[in-house]
Amino acid sequence: MKFHLPLLACALVSLVSAAEPPKIFAGLLEKDIPVSAQVGIVLPPPEIDKYVAKVEAAARLDSKWFKEFSAQAKPGVPLPFHDKLGLTKEEYDEYRKLWAKREFKSLEDVNLLLRETLGGAWTLVATGSASAISNLRYHEKDDNFSSPNGDLKRIEDIKADADSILGAWTGNEWKFEEETSLGKTKENIALGRFEGNKYGLVVYRFQEVSSEGTRIVDKSLAVRFVLGKAGYLKLPAKSGRPDQPDAEAPAKPAPAPKPTPKPKR
Numbered sequence: 001m002k003f004h005l006p007l008l009a010c011a012l013v014s015l016v017s018a019a020e021p022p023k024i025f026a027g028l029l030e031k032d033i034p035v036s037a038q039v040g041i042v043l044p045p046p047e048i049d050k051y052v053a054k055v056e057a058a059a060r061l062d063s064k065w066f067k068e069f070s071a072q073a074k075p076g077v078p079l080p081f082h083d084k085l086g087l088t089k090e091e092y093d094e095y096r097k098l099w100a101k102r103e104f105k106s107l108e109d110v111n112l113l114l115r116e117t118l119g120g121a122w123t124l125v126a127t128g129s130a131s132a133i134s135n136l137r138y139h140e141k142d143d144n145f146s147s148p149n150g151d152l153k154r155i156e157d158i159k160a161d162a163d164s165i166l167g168a169w170t171g172n173e174w175k176f177e178e179e180t181s182l183g184k185t186k187e188n189i190a191l192g193r194f195e196g197n198k199y200g201l202v203v204y205r206f207q208e209v210s211s212e213g214t215r216i217v218d219k220s221l222a223v224r225f226v227l228g229k230a231g232y233l234k235l236p237a238k239s240g241r242p243d244q245p246d247a248e249a250p251a252k253p254a255p256a257p258k259p260t261p262k263p264k265r
Contacts, residue, residue: 019031019116019120021114021116021122022122022138022140024138024172024191025114025122025191027193027227028191028193028200028227029112029114029124029200030114031114031115031116032113032114032115033113033114033232034111034112034113034232034233035111035112035113035225035226035231035232035233036109036110036111036225036226036231036233037109037110037111037112037126037130037202037223037224037225037231038104038106038107038108038109038110038223038224038225039106039107039108039110039128039129039130039221039222039223040104040105040106040107040108040222040223040224041104041105041107041222042102042103042104042105042165042166042167042222043102043103043105044098044099044101044102045098045101045102047098048095048098048099051087051091051092051094051095051098052095054085054086054087054091055079055085055086055087057086058084058085058086058087059086062084065084066084069082069084074161076160076161076164076165077161077163077164078095078096078099078163099163100163102165102167104166104222104224106224107129108128108129108130109128110126110127110128110129110130110223111126111127111128111233112124112125112126112130112202112223112225113125113126117137120139120140121137121138121139121146122137122138122140123136123137123138124136124202126223129221130202130204130221130223132204132206132219132221133189133202133204133221133223135147135148136152136189144174145174145189147176147187149176149178149185149187149206150176150178150187151176152174152175152176152187152188152189153174153175153176154172154173154174155173155174155175156173157170157171157172157173158170158171158172158173158190158192162195166194166201166203166222167194167195168194168195169192169193169194169195169201170192170193170195171190171191171192171193171201171203172190172191172192173188173189173190174188174189174190175187175188176188181211182210182211183208183209183210183211183216184207184208184209185207185208186205186206186207186208187205187206187207188203188204188205189202189203189204190202190203190204193227194224197227198226198227199224199225199226199227200224200225200226200227200231201222201223201224201225202221202222202223202225203220203221203222203223204219204220204221204223205218205219205220205221206218206219207219
């Protein structure tokens with residue numbers, strides 16, 4: 001049986017484009033549908049600063065105790081009360097009330113787009129300051145992300161406490177870590193959703209520390225987006241199908257941070 005090359009090529013393209021997104025994106029992002037998102041930070045009311053200053057002052061008075069006390073506490077949430085924190089019980093209670101009022105503050109509006117790449121990998125194409133995550137590729141077969149720095153391996157799933165900086169959310173996380181004679185390199189990405197299933201979340205962090213302990217690079221991103229059709233960008237449908245708008249080409253992603261070259265042996 002003979003096949004005409006153009007028809008065969010069209011059939012192959014059709015098969016590739018029909019691929020379903022990996023399970024990790026299920027309920028978060030649809031393939032080739034751009035969504036609006038915000039890069040932001042979480043901030044409590046400014047009134048909390050006076051209590052933070054008191055704790056910092058107490059920590060300087062007894063840094064050894066504070067380091068040991070902090071190490072025993074649950075990471076990512078406020079320290080439990082102790083009379084050596086520099087706060088009275090009433091001040092500590094007020095501090096916790098202010099912490100509970102923290103909010104996600106948008107710093108920049110960006111776009112996100114889940115796209116399948118050649119070879120069957122998947123990428124989150126992002127604009128603006130979130131473009132660093134566009135350099136990562138998810139490989140469903142190995143359940144890992146690859147970046148110019150190396151492979152990010154799947155680690156323990158996230159179930160963040162309501163008192164954590166971002167609040168209650170669940171998700172999956174991948175991590176790359178390398179230590180050489182020049183220093184340490186860490187890269188993480190996490191995908192998930194906030195409690196209540198209204199917002200999705202992408203968290204990315206890249207760190208590079210020299211062998212002397214000097215912080216060379218420390219880039220952190222928290223990208224929040226509305227789940228479902230409410231978050232779809234309202235772009236003109238060139239194809240004539242209002243349910244599948246044609247996405248504008250995202251901005252070219254910025255180069256991913258790369259660790260210092262390793263010395264030749």
